[in-house]
Amino acid sequence: MSALEPVIGLEVHAQLATRTKLFCGCETRYGAPPNTQVCPICLGYPGALPVPNEQAIELAVRAGLALGCTIGRASRFDRKSYFYPDLPKGYQISQLDLPINEGGELRVGERVIGLERAHLEEDAAKSQHVGSQTRVDFNRGGVPLLEIVSKPELRSPAEAEAYLRELRLVLMTIGVNDGNLEEGSFRCDANISLRPVGSETFGTRVEIKNVNSFRFVRLALEAEIARQKVVLGSGGTVERETRSWDESSQKTVAMRGKEAAADYRYFPDPDLPAIALTDAQVEAWRDAMPELPAARHRRWLDAGLTDYDAGVLGQHPATAAYFDAVCAASAMSAKKVANFIQSEVLGHIATDGLDATLPVPADALAELLDLLDADTIHGQAAKKVFGLMVEEGLGAKALVQREGLAQETDEGAIEASVRAVLEAHPDQVAQYREGKTKMIGFFVGQVMKASKGKANPKAVKAIAERLLEPN
Ligand SMILES: [Zn+2]
Known part of the structure; x- marks a missing residue:
């Protein structure tokens, strides 16, 4: 059998970061007690009328602009009918023929992955199975989602993972999604099939549902590729079905087969007018794109x-903005700022969705880095001062003064210390002059020790080398 290549497409459900639901004024706050963020509209009472949330529409369009989609100037909501206890209306409001965003692309490393569409829809409620009971929490019912559908252009599980990471970062950067995988704000279904390399036709695809971490998407796809290879290699055929990722066995398991494939009887929702967008509106959002x-x-x-x-x-996005702000306020090179932030600061930054808690303000860190850059303090002292800044909330200059951490840069004073060290170690001086020039580290170390780390090591080394030259 010829070599097989994977063909992968991803459907992401990204929750739009609105305060209220897609068609009613109920809040979307995560973690509220069950069924406290509900009303007749999102509970599907007969006769309740949905009203589109303008902020959700704006966020959907901003996502479409960031992804290079064509923005529908007159998109429409459709009813997708199916029965399930978490869907009290008996239909979900989604978009079929006229989505708000069509086409588009996402660059992932060297590759550009095409998008089919990115449409608006409401989330279903959440069922929870407790013992023999099933409980339904309707807080999530009606929360606005953007469903972003890629073309089947991904060619490996690693590429699928990279796509998801990049998509999440784009949506977070424009403030459209909080990126919180644990809370279900960013969920993914993956379609995968295999075909002989060089073939233009697609094999039978399997859908892997609701995988809630990037690593699991990669693992699930790897496991599914292995499974399909075994099926095809033994002359069998892959069934078109929906599977789920089972973490404990590290395998995908069948959820429901072809016989359950539904006809959703889509039709335009008569309660909702078309979403009309003017060019001026769309262009204003495009201009405001970060x-x-x-x-x-x-x-x-x-x-x-x-x-x-x-x-x-x-x-x-908060770490990125912080780095840019520190660079703008400091004379230090971007590379050195990046090094310091990665080694000392990142561990102190806590993120929660789009929010981040920063250990010290950007201009305060810039003040410290400028002292380091000007050789007023050395690297070890900068780390110590940063720790004190985090603990005490004081400025770098004040702390350097209080702790007496400023480097000795007076050449005369340094020269006196170097002379004292050389006089105290005649044997080592003799060794150095006989050619063991590596001894320089010893002398610098002794001077640094005597100065309690305050002497500028570059100046110490230069002066010691000069004084050690044969007379
Ligand atoms: Zn409601």
């Missing part, structure tokens, strides 16, 4: 950061 992660990454590489640095600092 710098996107890919452009920021390139800008940072041009400023001297490594690909790794840029990846780490760009992981969260």
